[in-house]
Structures are given as C-alpha cells and as structure tokens.
Amino acid sequence: MTSPAAGLLSRIPDPPPELERKPLVENLRGFGWISDRIAGVAEGKTPTWWWVAFFPSVLLMLMCFTMVGYLVSTGVGVWGVNHPVGWGWAIINFVFWIGIGHAGTLISAILFLLRQRWRTAVNRAAEAMTIFAVMCAGIFPAIHVGRAWFAWWLFPIPNSNNIWPQFRSPLMWDVFAVSTYFTVSLLFWYMGLIPDLATMRDRSAGKIKKWIYGFFALGWMGSNRHWSNYEKAYLLLAGLSTPLVLSVHSIVSFDFSVSQLPGWHTTIFPPYFVAGAIFSGFGMVLTLLIPVRTLCHLEEVITVRHIELMGKVILATGSIVGYAYATEFFIAYYSGNPYELFTFKNRAFGPYWWAYWIMVSCNVICPQLFWFKKVRTNLVIVFILSIFVNIGMWFERFVIVVTSLHRDFLPSNWGYYSPTIVDILTFVGTFGLFLTLFLLFLRFVPLIAIAEVKSVIPQGDPDHPLAKQKETAAPSAALASGEPGPVSNGKPFGLLAEFETSADIKQAAIKVRVAGHKTWDVFTPFPIHGMDDAMGLRDSRVGWFTFCGGVLGFTTGMLMIWFMNAFDYPLAVGGKPLFSPVFAFPVSYELTILFGAFGSLLGMFIVNRLPRWHHPIFNSTRFPRVTHDRFFILIECRDGKYDEARTRQLLETAGGKNIELVKE
C-alpha cells in the first residue's frame, strides 16, 4: 500500500482489549464446519422436538381454516364487529402480522446496506418468517370483506358492472403494497437461497433429493463471474426492498391516517408504524431464534452477540415508538381540537385504559431494560421480553383500531367492543399456520445463509492474516466419496485446479490474469472481496435492467390509474380530482419497486446465462466441494493463450492442487 494512510496506520494504536469486537462465528470455525452444521439441521433423521412442535401447530392451523370456513359459510355476524366498531380483530391481526413480517426484509435489506455483517446469521430465518407472516396477514382482508367470493374486486380488472377499482382508497394501495411486498420478499429470499441450494445439492446422497435441490439451484457453480452479477443484483434488490419495507407499513398506516377520525388522522403515522413494525418483527425473530439456536445446536453461529444486537434494535425502535406515542398525545392537546384531545384522554383513562397501559408498558417501558448488558446477554430474560414485545404490539393495533371507533361523534352511538370465540380462535389459529410453515422451512432449507456466513469469517477475507489457515476437518461422506462420475469421452473443455484457502485463490487469480488469459473463471463457495479486481472484471451491468424495470413500473402505475379512474370510467369520489399524481403515487411507487425487482433478478439471470443445469465442470468429481470448502480455477481450452503443458505449469506455480483436464 503506497497511500499515506499506510504510514499513518502504523502510528494508530490498536483498540484497548475491552473494546475489541467479538467474532461473528465463535471458536474460529472453518468453511466446512459451517456447511456441515447448518445444512445438517435440514438433513438426517427428524428430531423428536420437531414432531412435538409440528403436530400442535398443524392442529392449530386446521382450526384456523375451520373458523375461516365457518365465517365464510355463515357471515361476518359470527365476529364481534358491529356498530360502532366495524373494524375489529381482523384488521388488528392483519396489521399485526404485516408488522411481524417487517423484520425479515429489514435484516436482509437495510442491515445489508448498512454493512451490518452480523445479519448473515439471522437473515434467512427472518426472511422466511416474513413470507409466512405476510401469508397469515393476507387471510384477514380477504375474509373481512364479508363476501369473500367478491375479493377479486380488489384487483385492477373491471368488475361485473364494468367499473374499475377506485384508486383514491388507501385499501387499494394496500392491495398493491402487500402483494408487492410478498412477491419481492419471496424473490429476495429465493435469490439468497440459490448458492445454498447448490450446497444442499452437492451434499445430498439421495437421487431425488439431489435432483430437486439441483433443479432449484439452477446450475449454480460458484463462478466468480456469476458472483459478481449476483452480488450486484443482491445489492439492487436490497436497495429496492428498503424503501419497500418503509412503504408497506406506511401504506398500512394510510388506511387509518388519511381518514378524518380523531386518533387515526395524524401525520406521524407512517414512520411510527414502520418503527413499530420493525420492533414487533425483531420481537418475533428473537422469540423464534432463541429456542431454535439451542435446539439446532447453532450457538456458535447465532451467538450471544447477535442476540445482544437484536436487543439493541428493539430498544431503538421501541423508543421511536415511544416518541410517537408522546408526540401524538402532545399534538392532540396542541391542536386545540376538543375531539382529538377527548380521544387520547379516553384511550388512557376510558373503558379501554387497560389496553392502552399494556401497550405502553410492553412497547416503551420493557425495552428500556435492554440498556443493560446483563439483560441483553441473559437469554431467558431476552426471550421473555421478546414475548412482551409481541403482546404489546398486538395491543397497539387494538388501541388504535378499537378505541378510536368505540366513541363516535354522537354519544348515542357509543359502544363497547368484545371479540367472539370465533375471532379468538381464528387469530390463535394463524399462529398454527405460521409455525407449521416455519417448521417445514427448518427441515427442508438451510435456515442460515451458509455462503454469507462463510464470507464474514476471517478465513473468508483473503487479506486477513488468518486467510492462509487451511481447513483440517474432513468433508462429509457424500462430498468425500470421490467416486468417478459418468465416464465422459468428450473433447477437452479446460484445466481445473484446486486451491485450499481464499488467500491462495486470490493470488492465483492475479497470476492467471497477468499471464494474459481471457476465457477463464474462478469458482468459490462464497463471493470473495477484491476478486473482481483481481480477475479484472468490469462493473456488472445488472443495474440497467433494474432502472428500466423501475421506470416502466412507475409509468405503468400512473397510466393505469389515469386510464381506469379518469379516462375509461371517470369516477368522482370524495371531492377529489379524477386524476392526481398525489393519490396515484403510492400504487405507482409499489409498481416501480415490483418491476425493478423483476428487472434485477431477470437481469442477473440473463447476464449470467442461468439457469444452466448442465455444465462440463460438473463432470469433475472434486468440483462439488466448491460449495463446501474448496476454491477452483478453470482455464478453458478455447482461451487464446491455452496450451495444455504451459497452462498446467502456470496453475502449478500458482499453487493449484489436483489439476485435472475436464472433458465435455
């Protein structure tokens, strides 16, 4: 390093020992150990605890479906909703579950953008949780419309009277926001899974299993040319998901705040709902992962440091929620509007005072305990507090929905809302659905992002002193068998060399590049930083696909709303103009993100020419270890400078082992 910083660097003292950062994976575990331990959860015999958890969950799920069937066949009269509280548990549960679903995308997207590397241990499970939580949430609006068979009126197609849905309603925005959120979360989750599915493919012994994992892995082989585009697409998806996460709960908050009802109509609702959603989502992540890390023996990957950091996020978001509660109360007074003030006084001291104080104590007061390190590192206490968070956030939605409605402007319209047994059982049943899906996820998919965890350990950083440390553990049976694959007599495809550490492969890549080779590639279990520069790759072009997708989405949204509500069937609602970019914005925004996300993923596939299930490199029997703990370089025969003897010598001097000629 020639920069002046090099001189400075030697003069800057090391941090005092007590301030040194704790490792993200304990006990200096290597690549192979990480694969074995994490993939092992989804392999082998199903443990007893899994069945013990699975059966009650399935029963609860069936109860949920039964209740939904009963509701649809009988009518919403089986619920407690009535005059004046027309929005009851269904809406509360919808907002609650959507909120739970916010932690996943926050961990995967926002923490990724903030370069919080600890996210790697928890993002996969949290993303899965997001998807399942949004599924639970999606049930409620669909059945809340009363005649569930008319739910398709929410889609942007003309109904039986040839009228389009009207886009001034925030409920329409919700449809777009939630379905975009679900789709993009699923894409993001799947994209993150691709390298790990390849790991599962290479590890599985059974033919059917191998075929299924292989099918979904799309022929992933850890090529650095692929990683380069993959990482760019991942970054872009993270960039799209971040404003998406903010927008989804903001739009949910618009359901309330764009109305005129005191207690609902307040401008701080969007960021306040978002903070609350993240808060509740992290609560649920902790509730699930604290037991899972013990049951699956993942204490060295999901460390106490991870739990502590999540505790801090809960503290921060809980405090933001507290700020919003206080501001709401203060502005209710400051507005000088007697109805506003009445609503808030009524919340705290009226018939639902108990709900309000449960909310305040669970959401604002409890998290303050996380100021203390002793609390953050005591897993039992963290677990209990995380459950308080879940309870508190459910009550927040209860307070917002019910207390604002039960006192109308006319005192003769006042009432008291209580749920029926159907309300309660439906809600409890959704936990069954959620847990069933989560348990299935644990058994079939790696619950932690294997490739990502490998990239954050010291051995994964080629410039780190520990990068030269060699793997000592033997690989699992399926990988080490070394049986010859299908005998191939095809023409030679290229020379493949194996390397043992990330430092070796980076140095070797530099040598191959300097030797002037063009048609060659590096294969690694995880993206290695600086490898693109070492190989001399240019910046990925995936961004252009995203940008075009985004522009197309925004234009589509604006034109669609103008066409449906102002041109084809002009619909005057609420004294609003037939078309205005103000109300068309939320939906257009969601479509921007949706199309941009499709653009990123498709762009990555197009640039990488994936899926490609058959590649000559898979003929090598040593190559499957590329998804485990080994690094490879392949120089293809069609490269201009290829010469079998000289190329072999180059790879040997670069430190390559087990050099073999791969055939087509």
Place this chain on the structure above:
Amino acid sequence: MNTDNLPTTGTEAVLRWTKIPIACLLLGGVGAAIGATLDLRQLGFSYLLAFMFFLSLSLGGLFLTIVHHLFDANWSSPTRRVAEHLACLSAVMAVLFIPIALLAPRMYSWMDPANASPVLHAKSGYLNPGFFYVRVVFIFAVWIGLSWRLRYWSLRQDQTGDALCTRKMRVLAGGGVFLFAITLTMAAIDWMKSLQFQWFSTMYGVYYFAGSVWFTLATFYLLAAWLRAAGPLRGLVQNRKLHDIAELMFAFTVFYAYVHFSQYLIIWNANLPEETFWYALREKGQWWNAGMVLVFGHFLAPFLLLLRIDFKLKLAVMLPLGIWAWLMHFVDISYNVLPALHLEDFPWRWTDLACFLFIGGTLGLVFLKSLAAHPFFPLKDPRLKESLIIHEVPPPAIAGQAHAQTD
C-alpha cells in the same frame, strides 16, 4: 501530546480561509443593522430564516456524532471530529438566538396579548411567552451540554487512548439521543411551526430533522473532501468514506421526500380545513413554484444523480450538488418560515441575504478556529485502525505487484 501524529500542514491550510467568513460576518452585520432601522418585523423573519437554516448544521453534526457512538461505527471515525465541531456550534447558536428572543413578540402572533383566538386559548398552557423562554433555555442547555461533553471526552481520548472515554461517550449518546429528539421537536414546533399557531402536524419534528440531516450530510461531504485535498485529513478520508457519506445523503434524500410526502398526502386526503390551510397558502403565487422546486430540486434531481455509484465520487458532480443542497434547504426553510410574513410576491428580501451572511460568517469563523485548535481527527479512536484497513487492493497495485513477481 505527541505532535508526530498530527499532520502539520493542516492548521495553516485551514486558517488561510478565515478571511472569507470575517468578510461575510462584517458585510452581513452591517446589512442586518441597516435592515433593523427599516423594518424590524421583516428583519426578525430574515434572521429566523437564516438561524433555522444554520441550526440544521449544528443539530446534524450532533446527530452524526451521537449515531457514531450508538452504532459503534468505524467508517465515521476519521471524520468524527468535524461532526463534533459542527455540533459544538450550538454554543454560538445560543448567543445568536438573542435577537430572536428579543424580536419574538413581533413575529409570533400568539405572543400578542390582544390575540383572542379560541384555538390559542386552548393551547395557551404551552404557547405562552414565559414557558417559551424557559424552553429556549432548556433546549440550548441540552444541546450545549451534550455536544461539549461529547467533544470533551473525544479530545481527552486523543491523549489517553483510554477505553473509559469511549464508554463515557456511549453513555452520553444513549441518553442524549432521547434528549436530542425531544429538544429538536420542541425547537421545530416553537420556533417554526408556531409562526402559524393554528396549524399542527405530528410529523413536523421528524420533517425538520430529515431536512437538517440531509443538508448536513451534503456539507459534511464537502468538508471531508476539502480537508482531504487541503492536507489535514489526507490518507484518512479514503474514497470509501466519501462514498459512505454520499450514500447516507442519498438515504436522507429519500427519507426527507418520504416524510414530506406523507405529511402532505395525509393532510391532502383528509381535507380538514384546520390543517389544509397551511398548504393552501403555499399553493398560491410564488409559493406554488417554491413547492415545485422542493419536489424536483430537493428530491428528484439529487435522487437521480446519487443513484449512480460513480457520481458519488466525482467532485464535478458532488460539489455542485452540495451547493445545490444549500440552496434547496434554504428554500425549504423559507417555505416554512416566510409565508407567515408575506404571501403575495417574490419570497425573498435583501435582508434575508444579510442575515444569512451574518450568521453564516460567524459560524464559519468559529468552526475554522476550532478546527485548527484541535487534532483534525480522533487520534486514538478505538475504531480508527479498523476503519483505515483497505481490504480491496486497487487494480493498478495488483498489476504492478504481479508484474514485479513475474519479472
């Protein structure tokens, strides 16, 4: 202190520029004095506009410092001292508040004892002159206390390198972030929102915060780039650091738009007269244009520019964008402050410029002096080393090294 650690070229390079703020200060001071003899109410608004504009820098600096400690960040270590100095301008802001304190009865119609508005009566428990001045004292006490204590421990760590200093700063940041949120909200409500006391919005504190941090980050980028080019932070502010600041600025571009759009949409859609009047006034005449400038200039243009990764490192883009951010934040604060004074014609008067120069010059002078008086970066920050380690070796270095080996 070990002077070996200090890049020695820095101090002169910084102090060389003090003439400019002195000139601004004098010119603006004379202008403001003349303005005072002509129209005190107008001067009050001009002064408040410039004050709220520059207050953003001090609050933004305090926020960046607090956030650095809360996140245990490393990327902001080399530039942290700059943020600390910005935060410490709060003491100067307190002195500069005196004219507002004196002119307040002419500007805030709720201070008028003859004002018999029933809305005002309902909120007079909060909006009364006595309590207003008590809050002023409280707000400045919090800001000065926090920013000076944070810098005190930071400077002390330069000498001792003690972990205790980091712990102290973390505790200050933890408690401080609550006080920061409360005082910033109060300041935004008291000094800006209450100009039209009938209006209310729970988002308002967040709104002022978002715009302030955005503007601070734009300034922060320019300061970091300048201090790198001028010498004091050479080798410390790597491209990566500038890129990080620009990324954060991008995030706040979006966050500001999100906050402002949400506030607008909620008020627009509910259409309650006690709220919409605030925006209705601003959709007439020149204020409509100012609103459009905010939509396209405060959000869209910076958004599209900062979308490009490479632009975040091009000074040819970032320098004009930084200056543009100053202009946009000025329009934003004007949009909040000035319609309470006059609605019809061109928004700005010459006194606006005079007050801008006066406050800007004063702060600039103090900032440069404090920059030169202390080490330019936290010398023994525990995260500094981590922050400077370059993982990615730049491509030319690879090629050179590899050639050397093959030769």
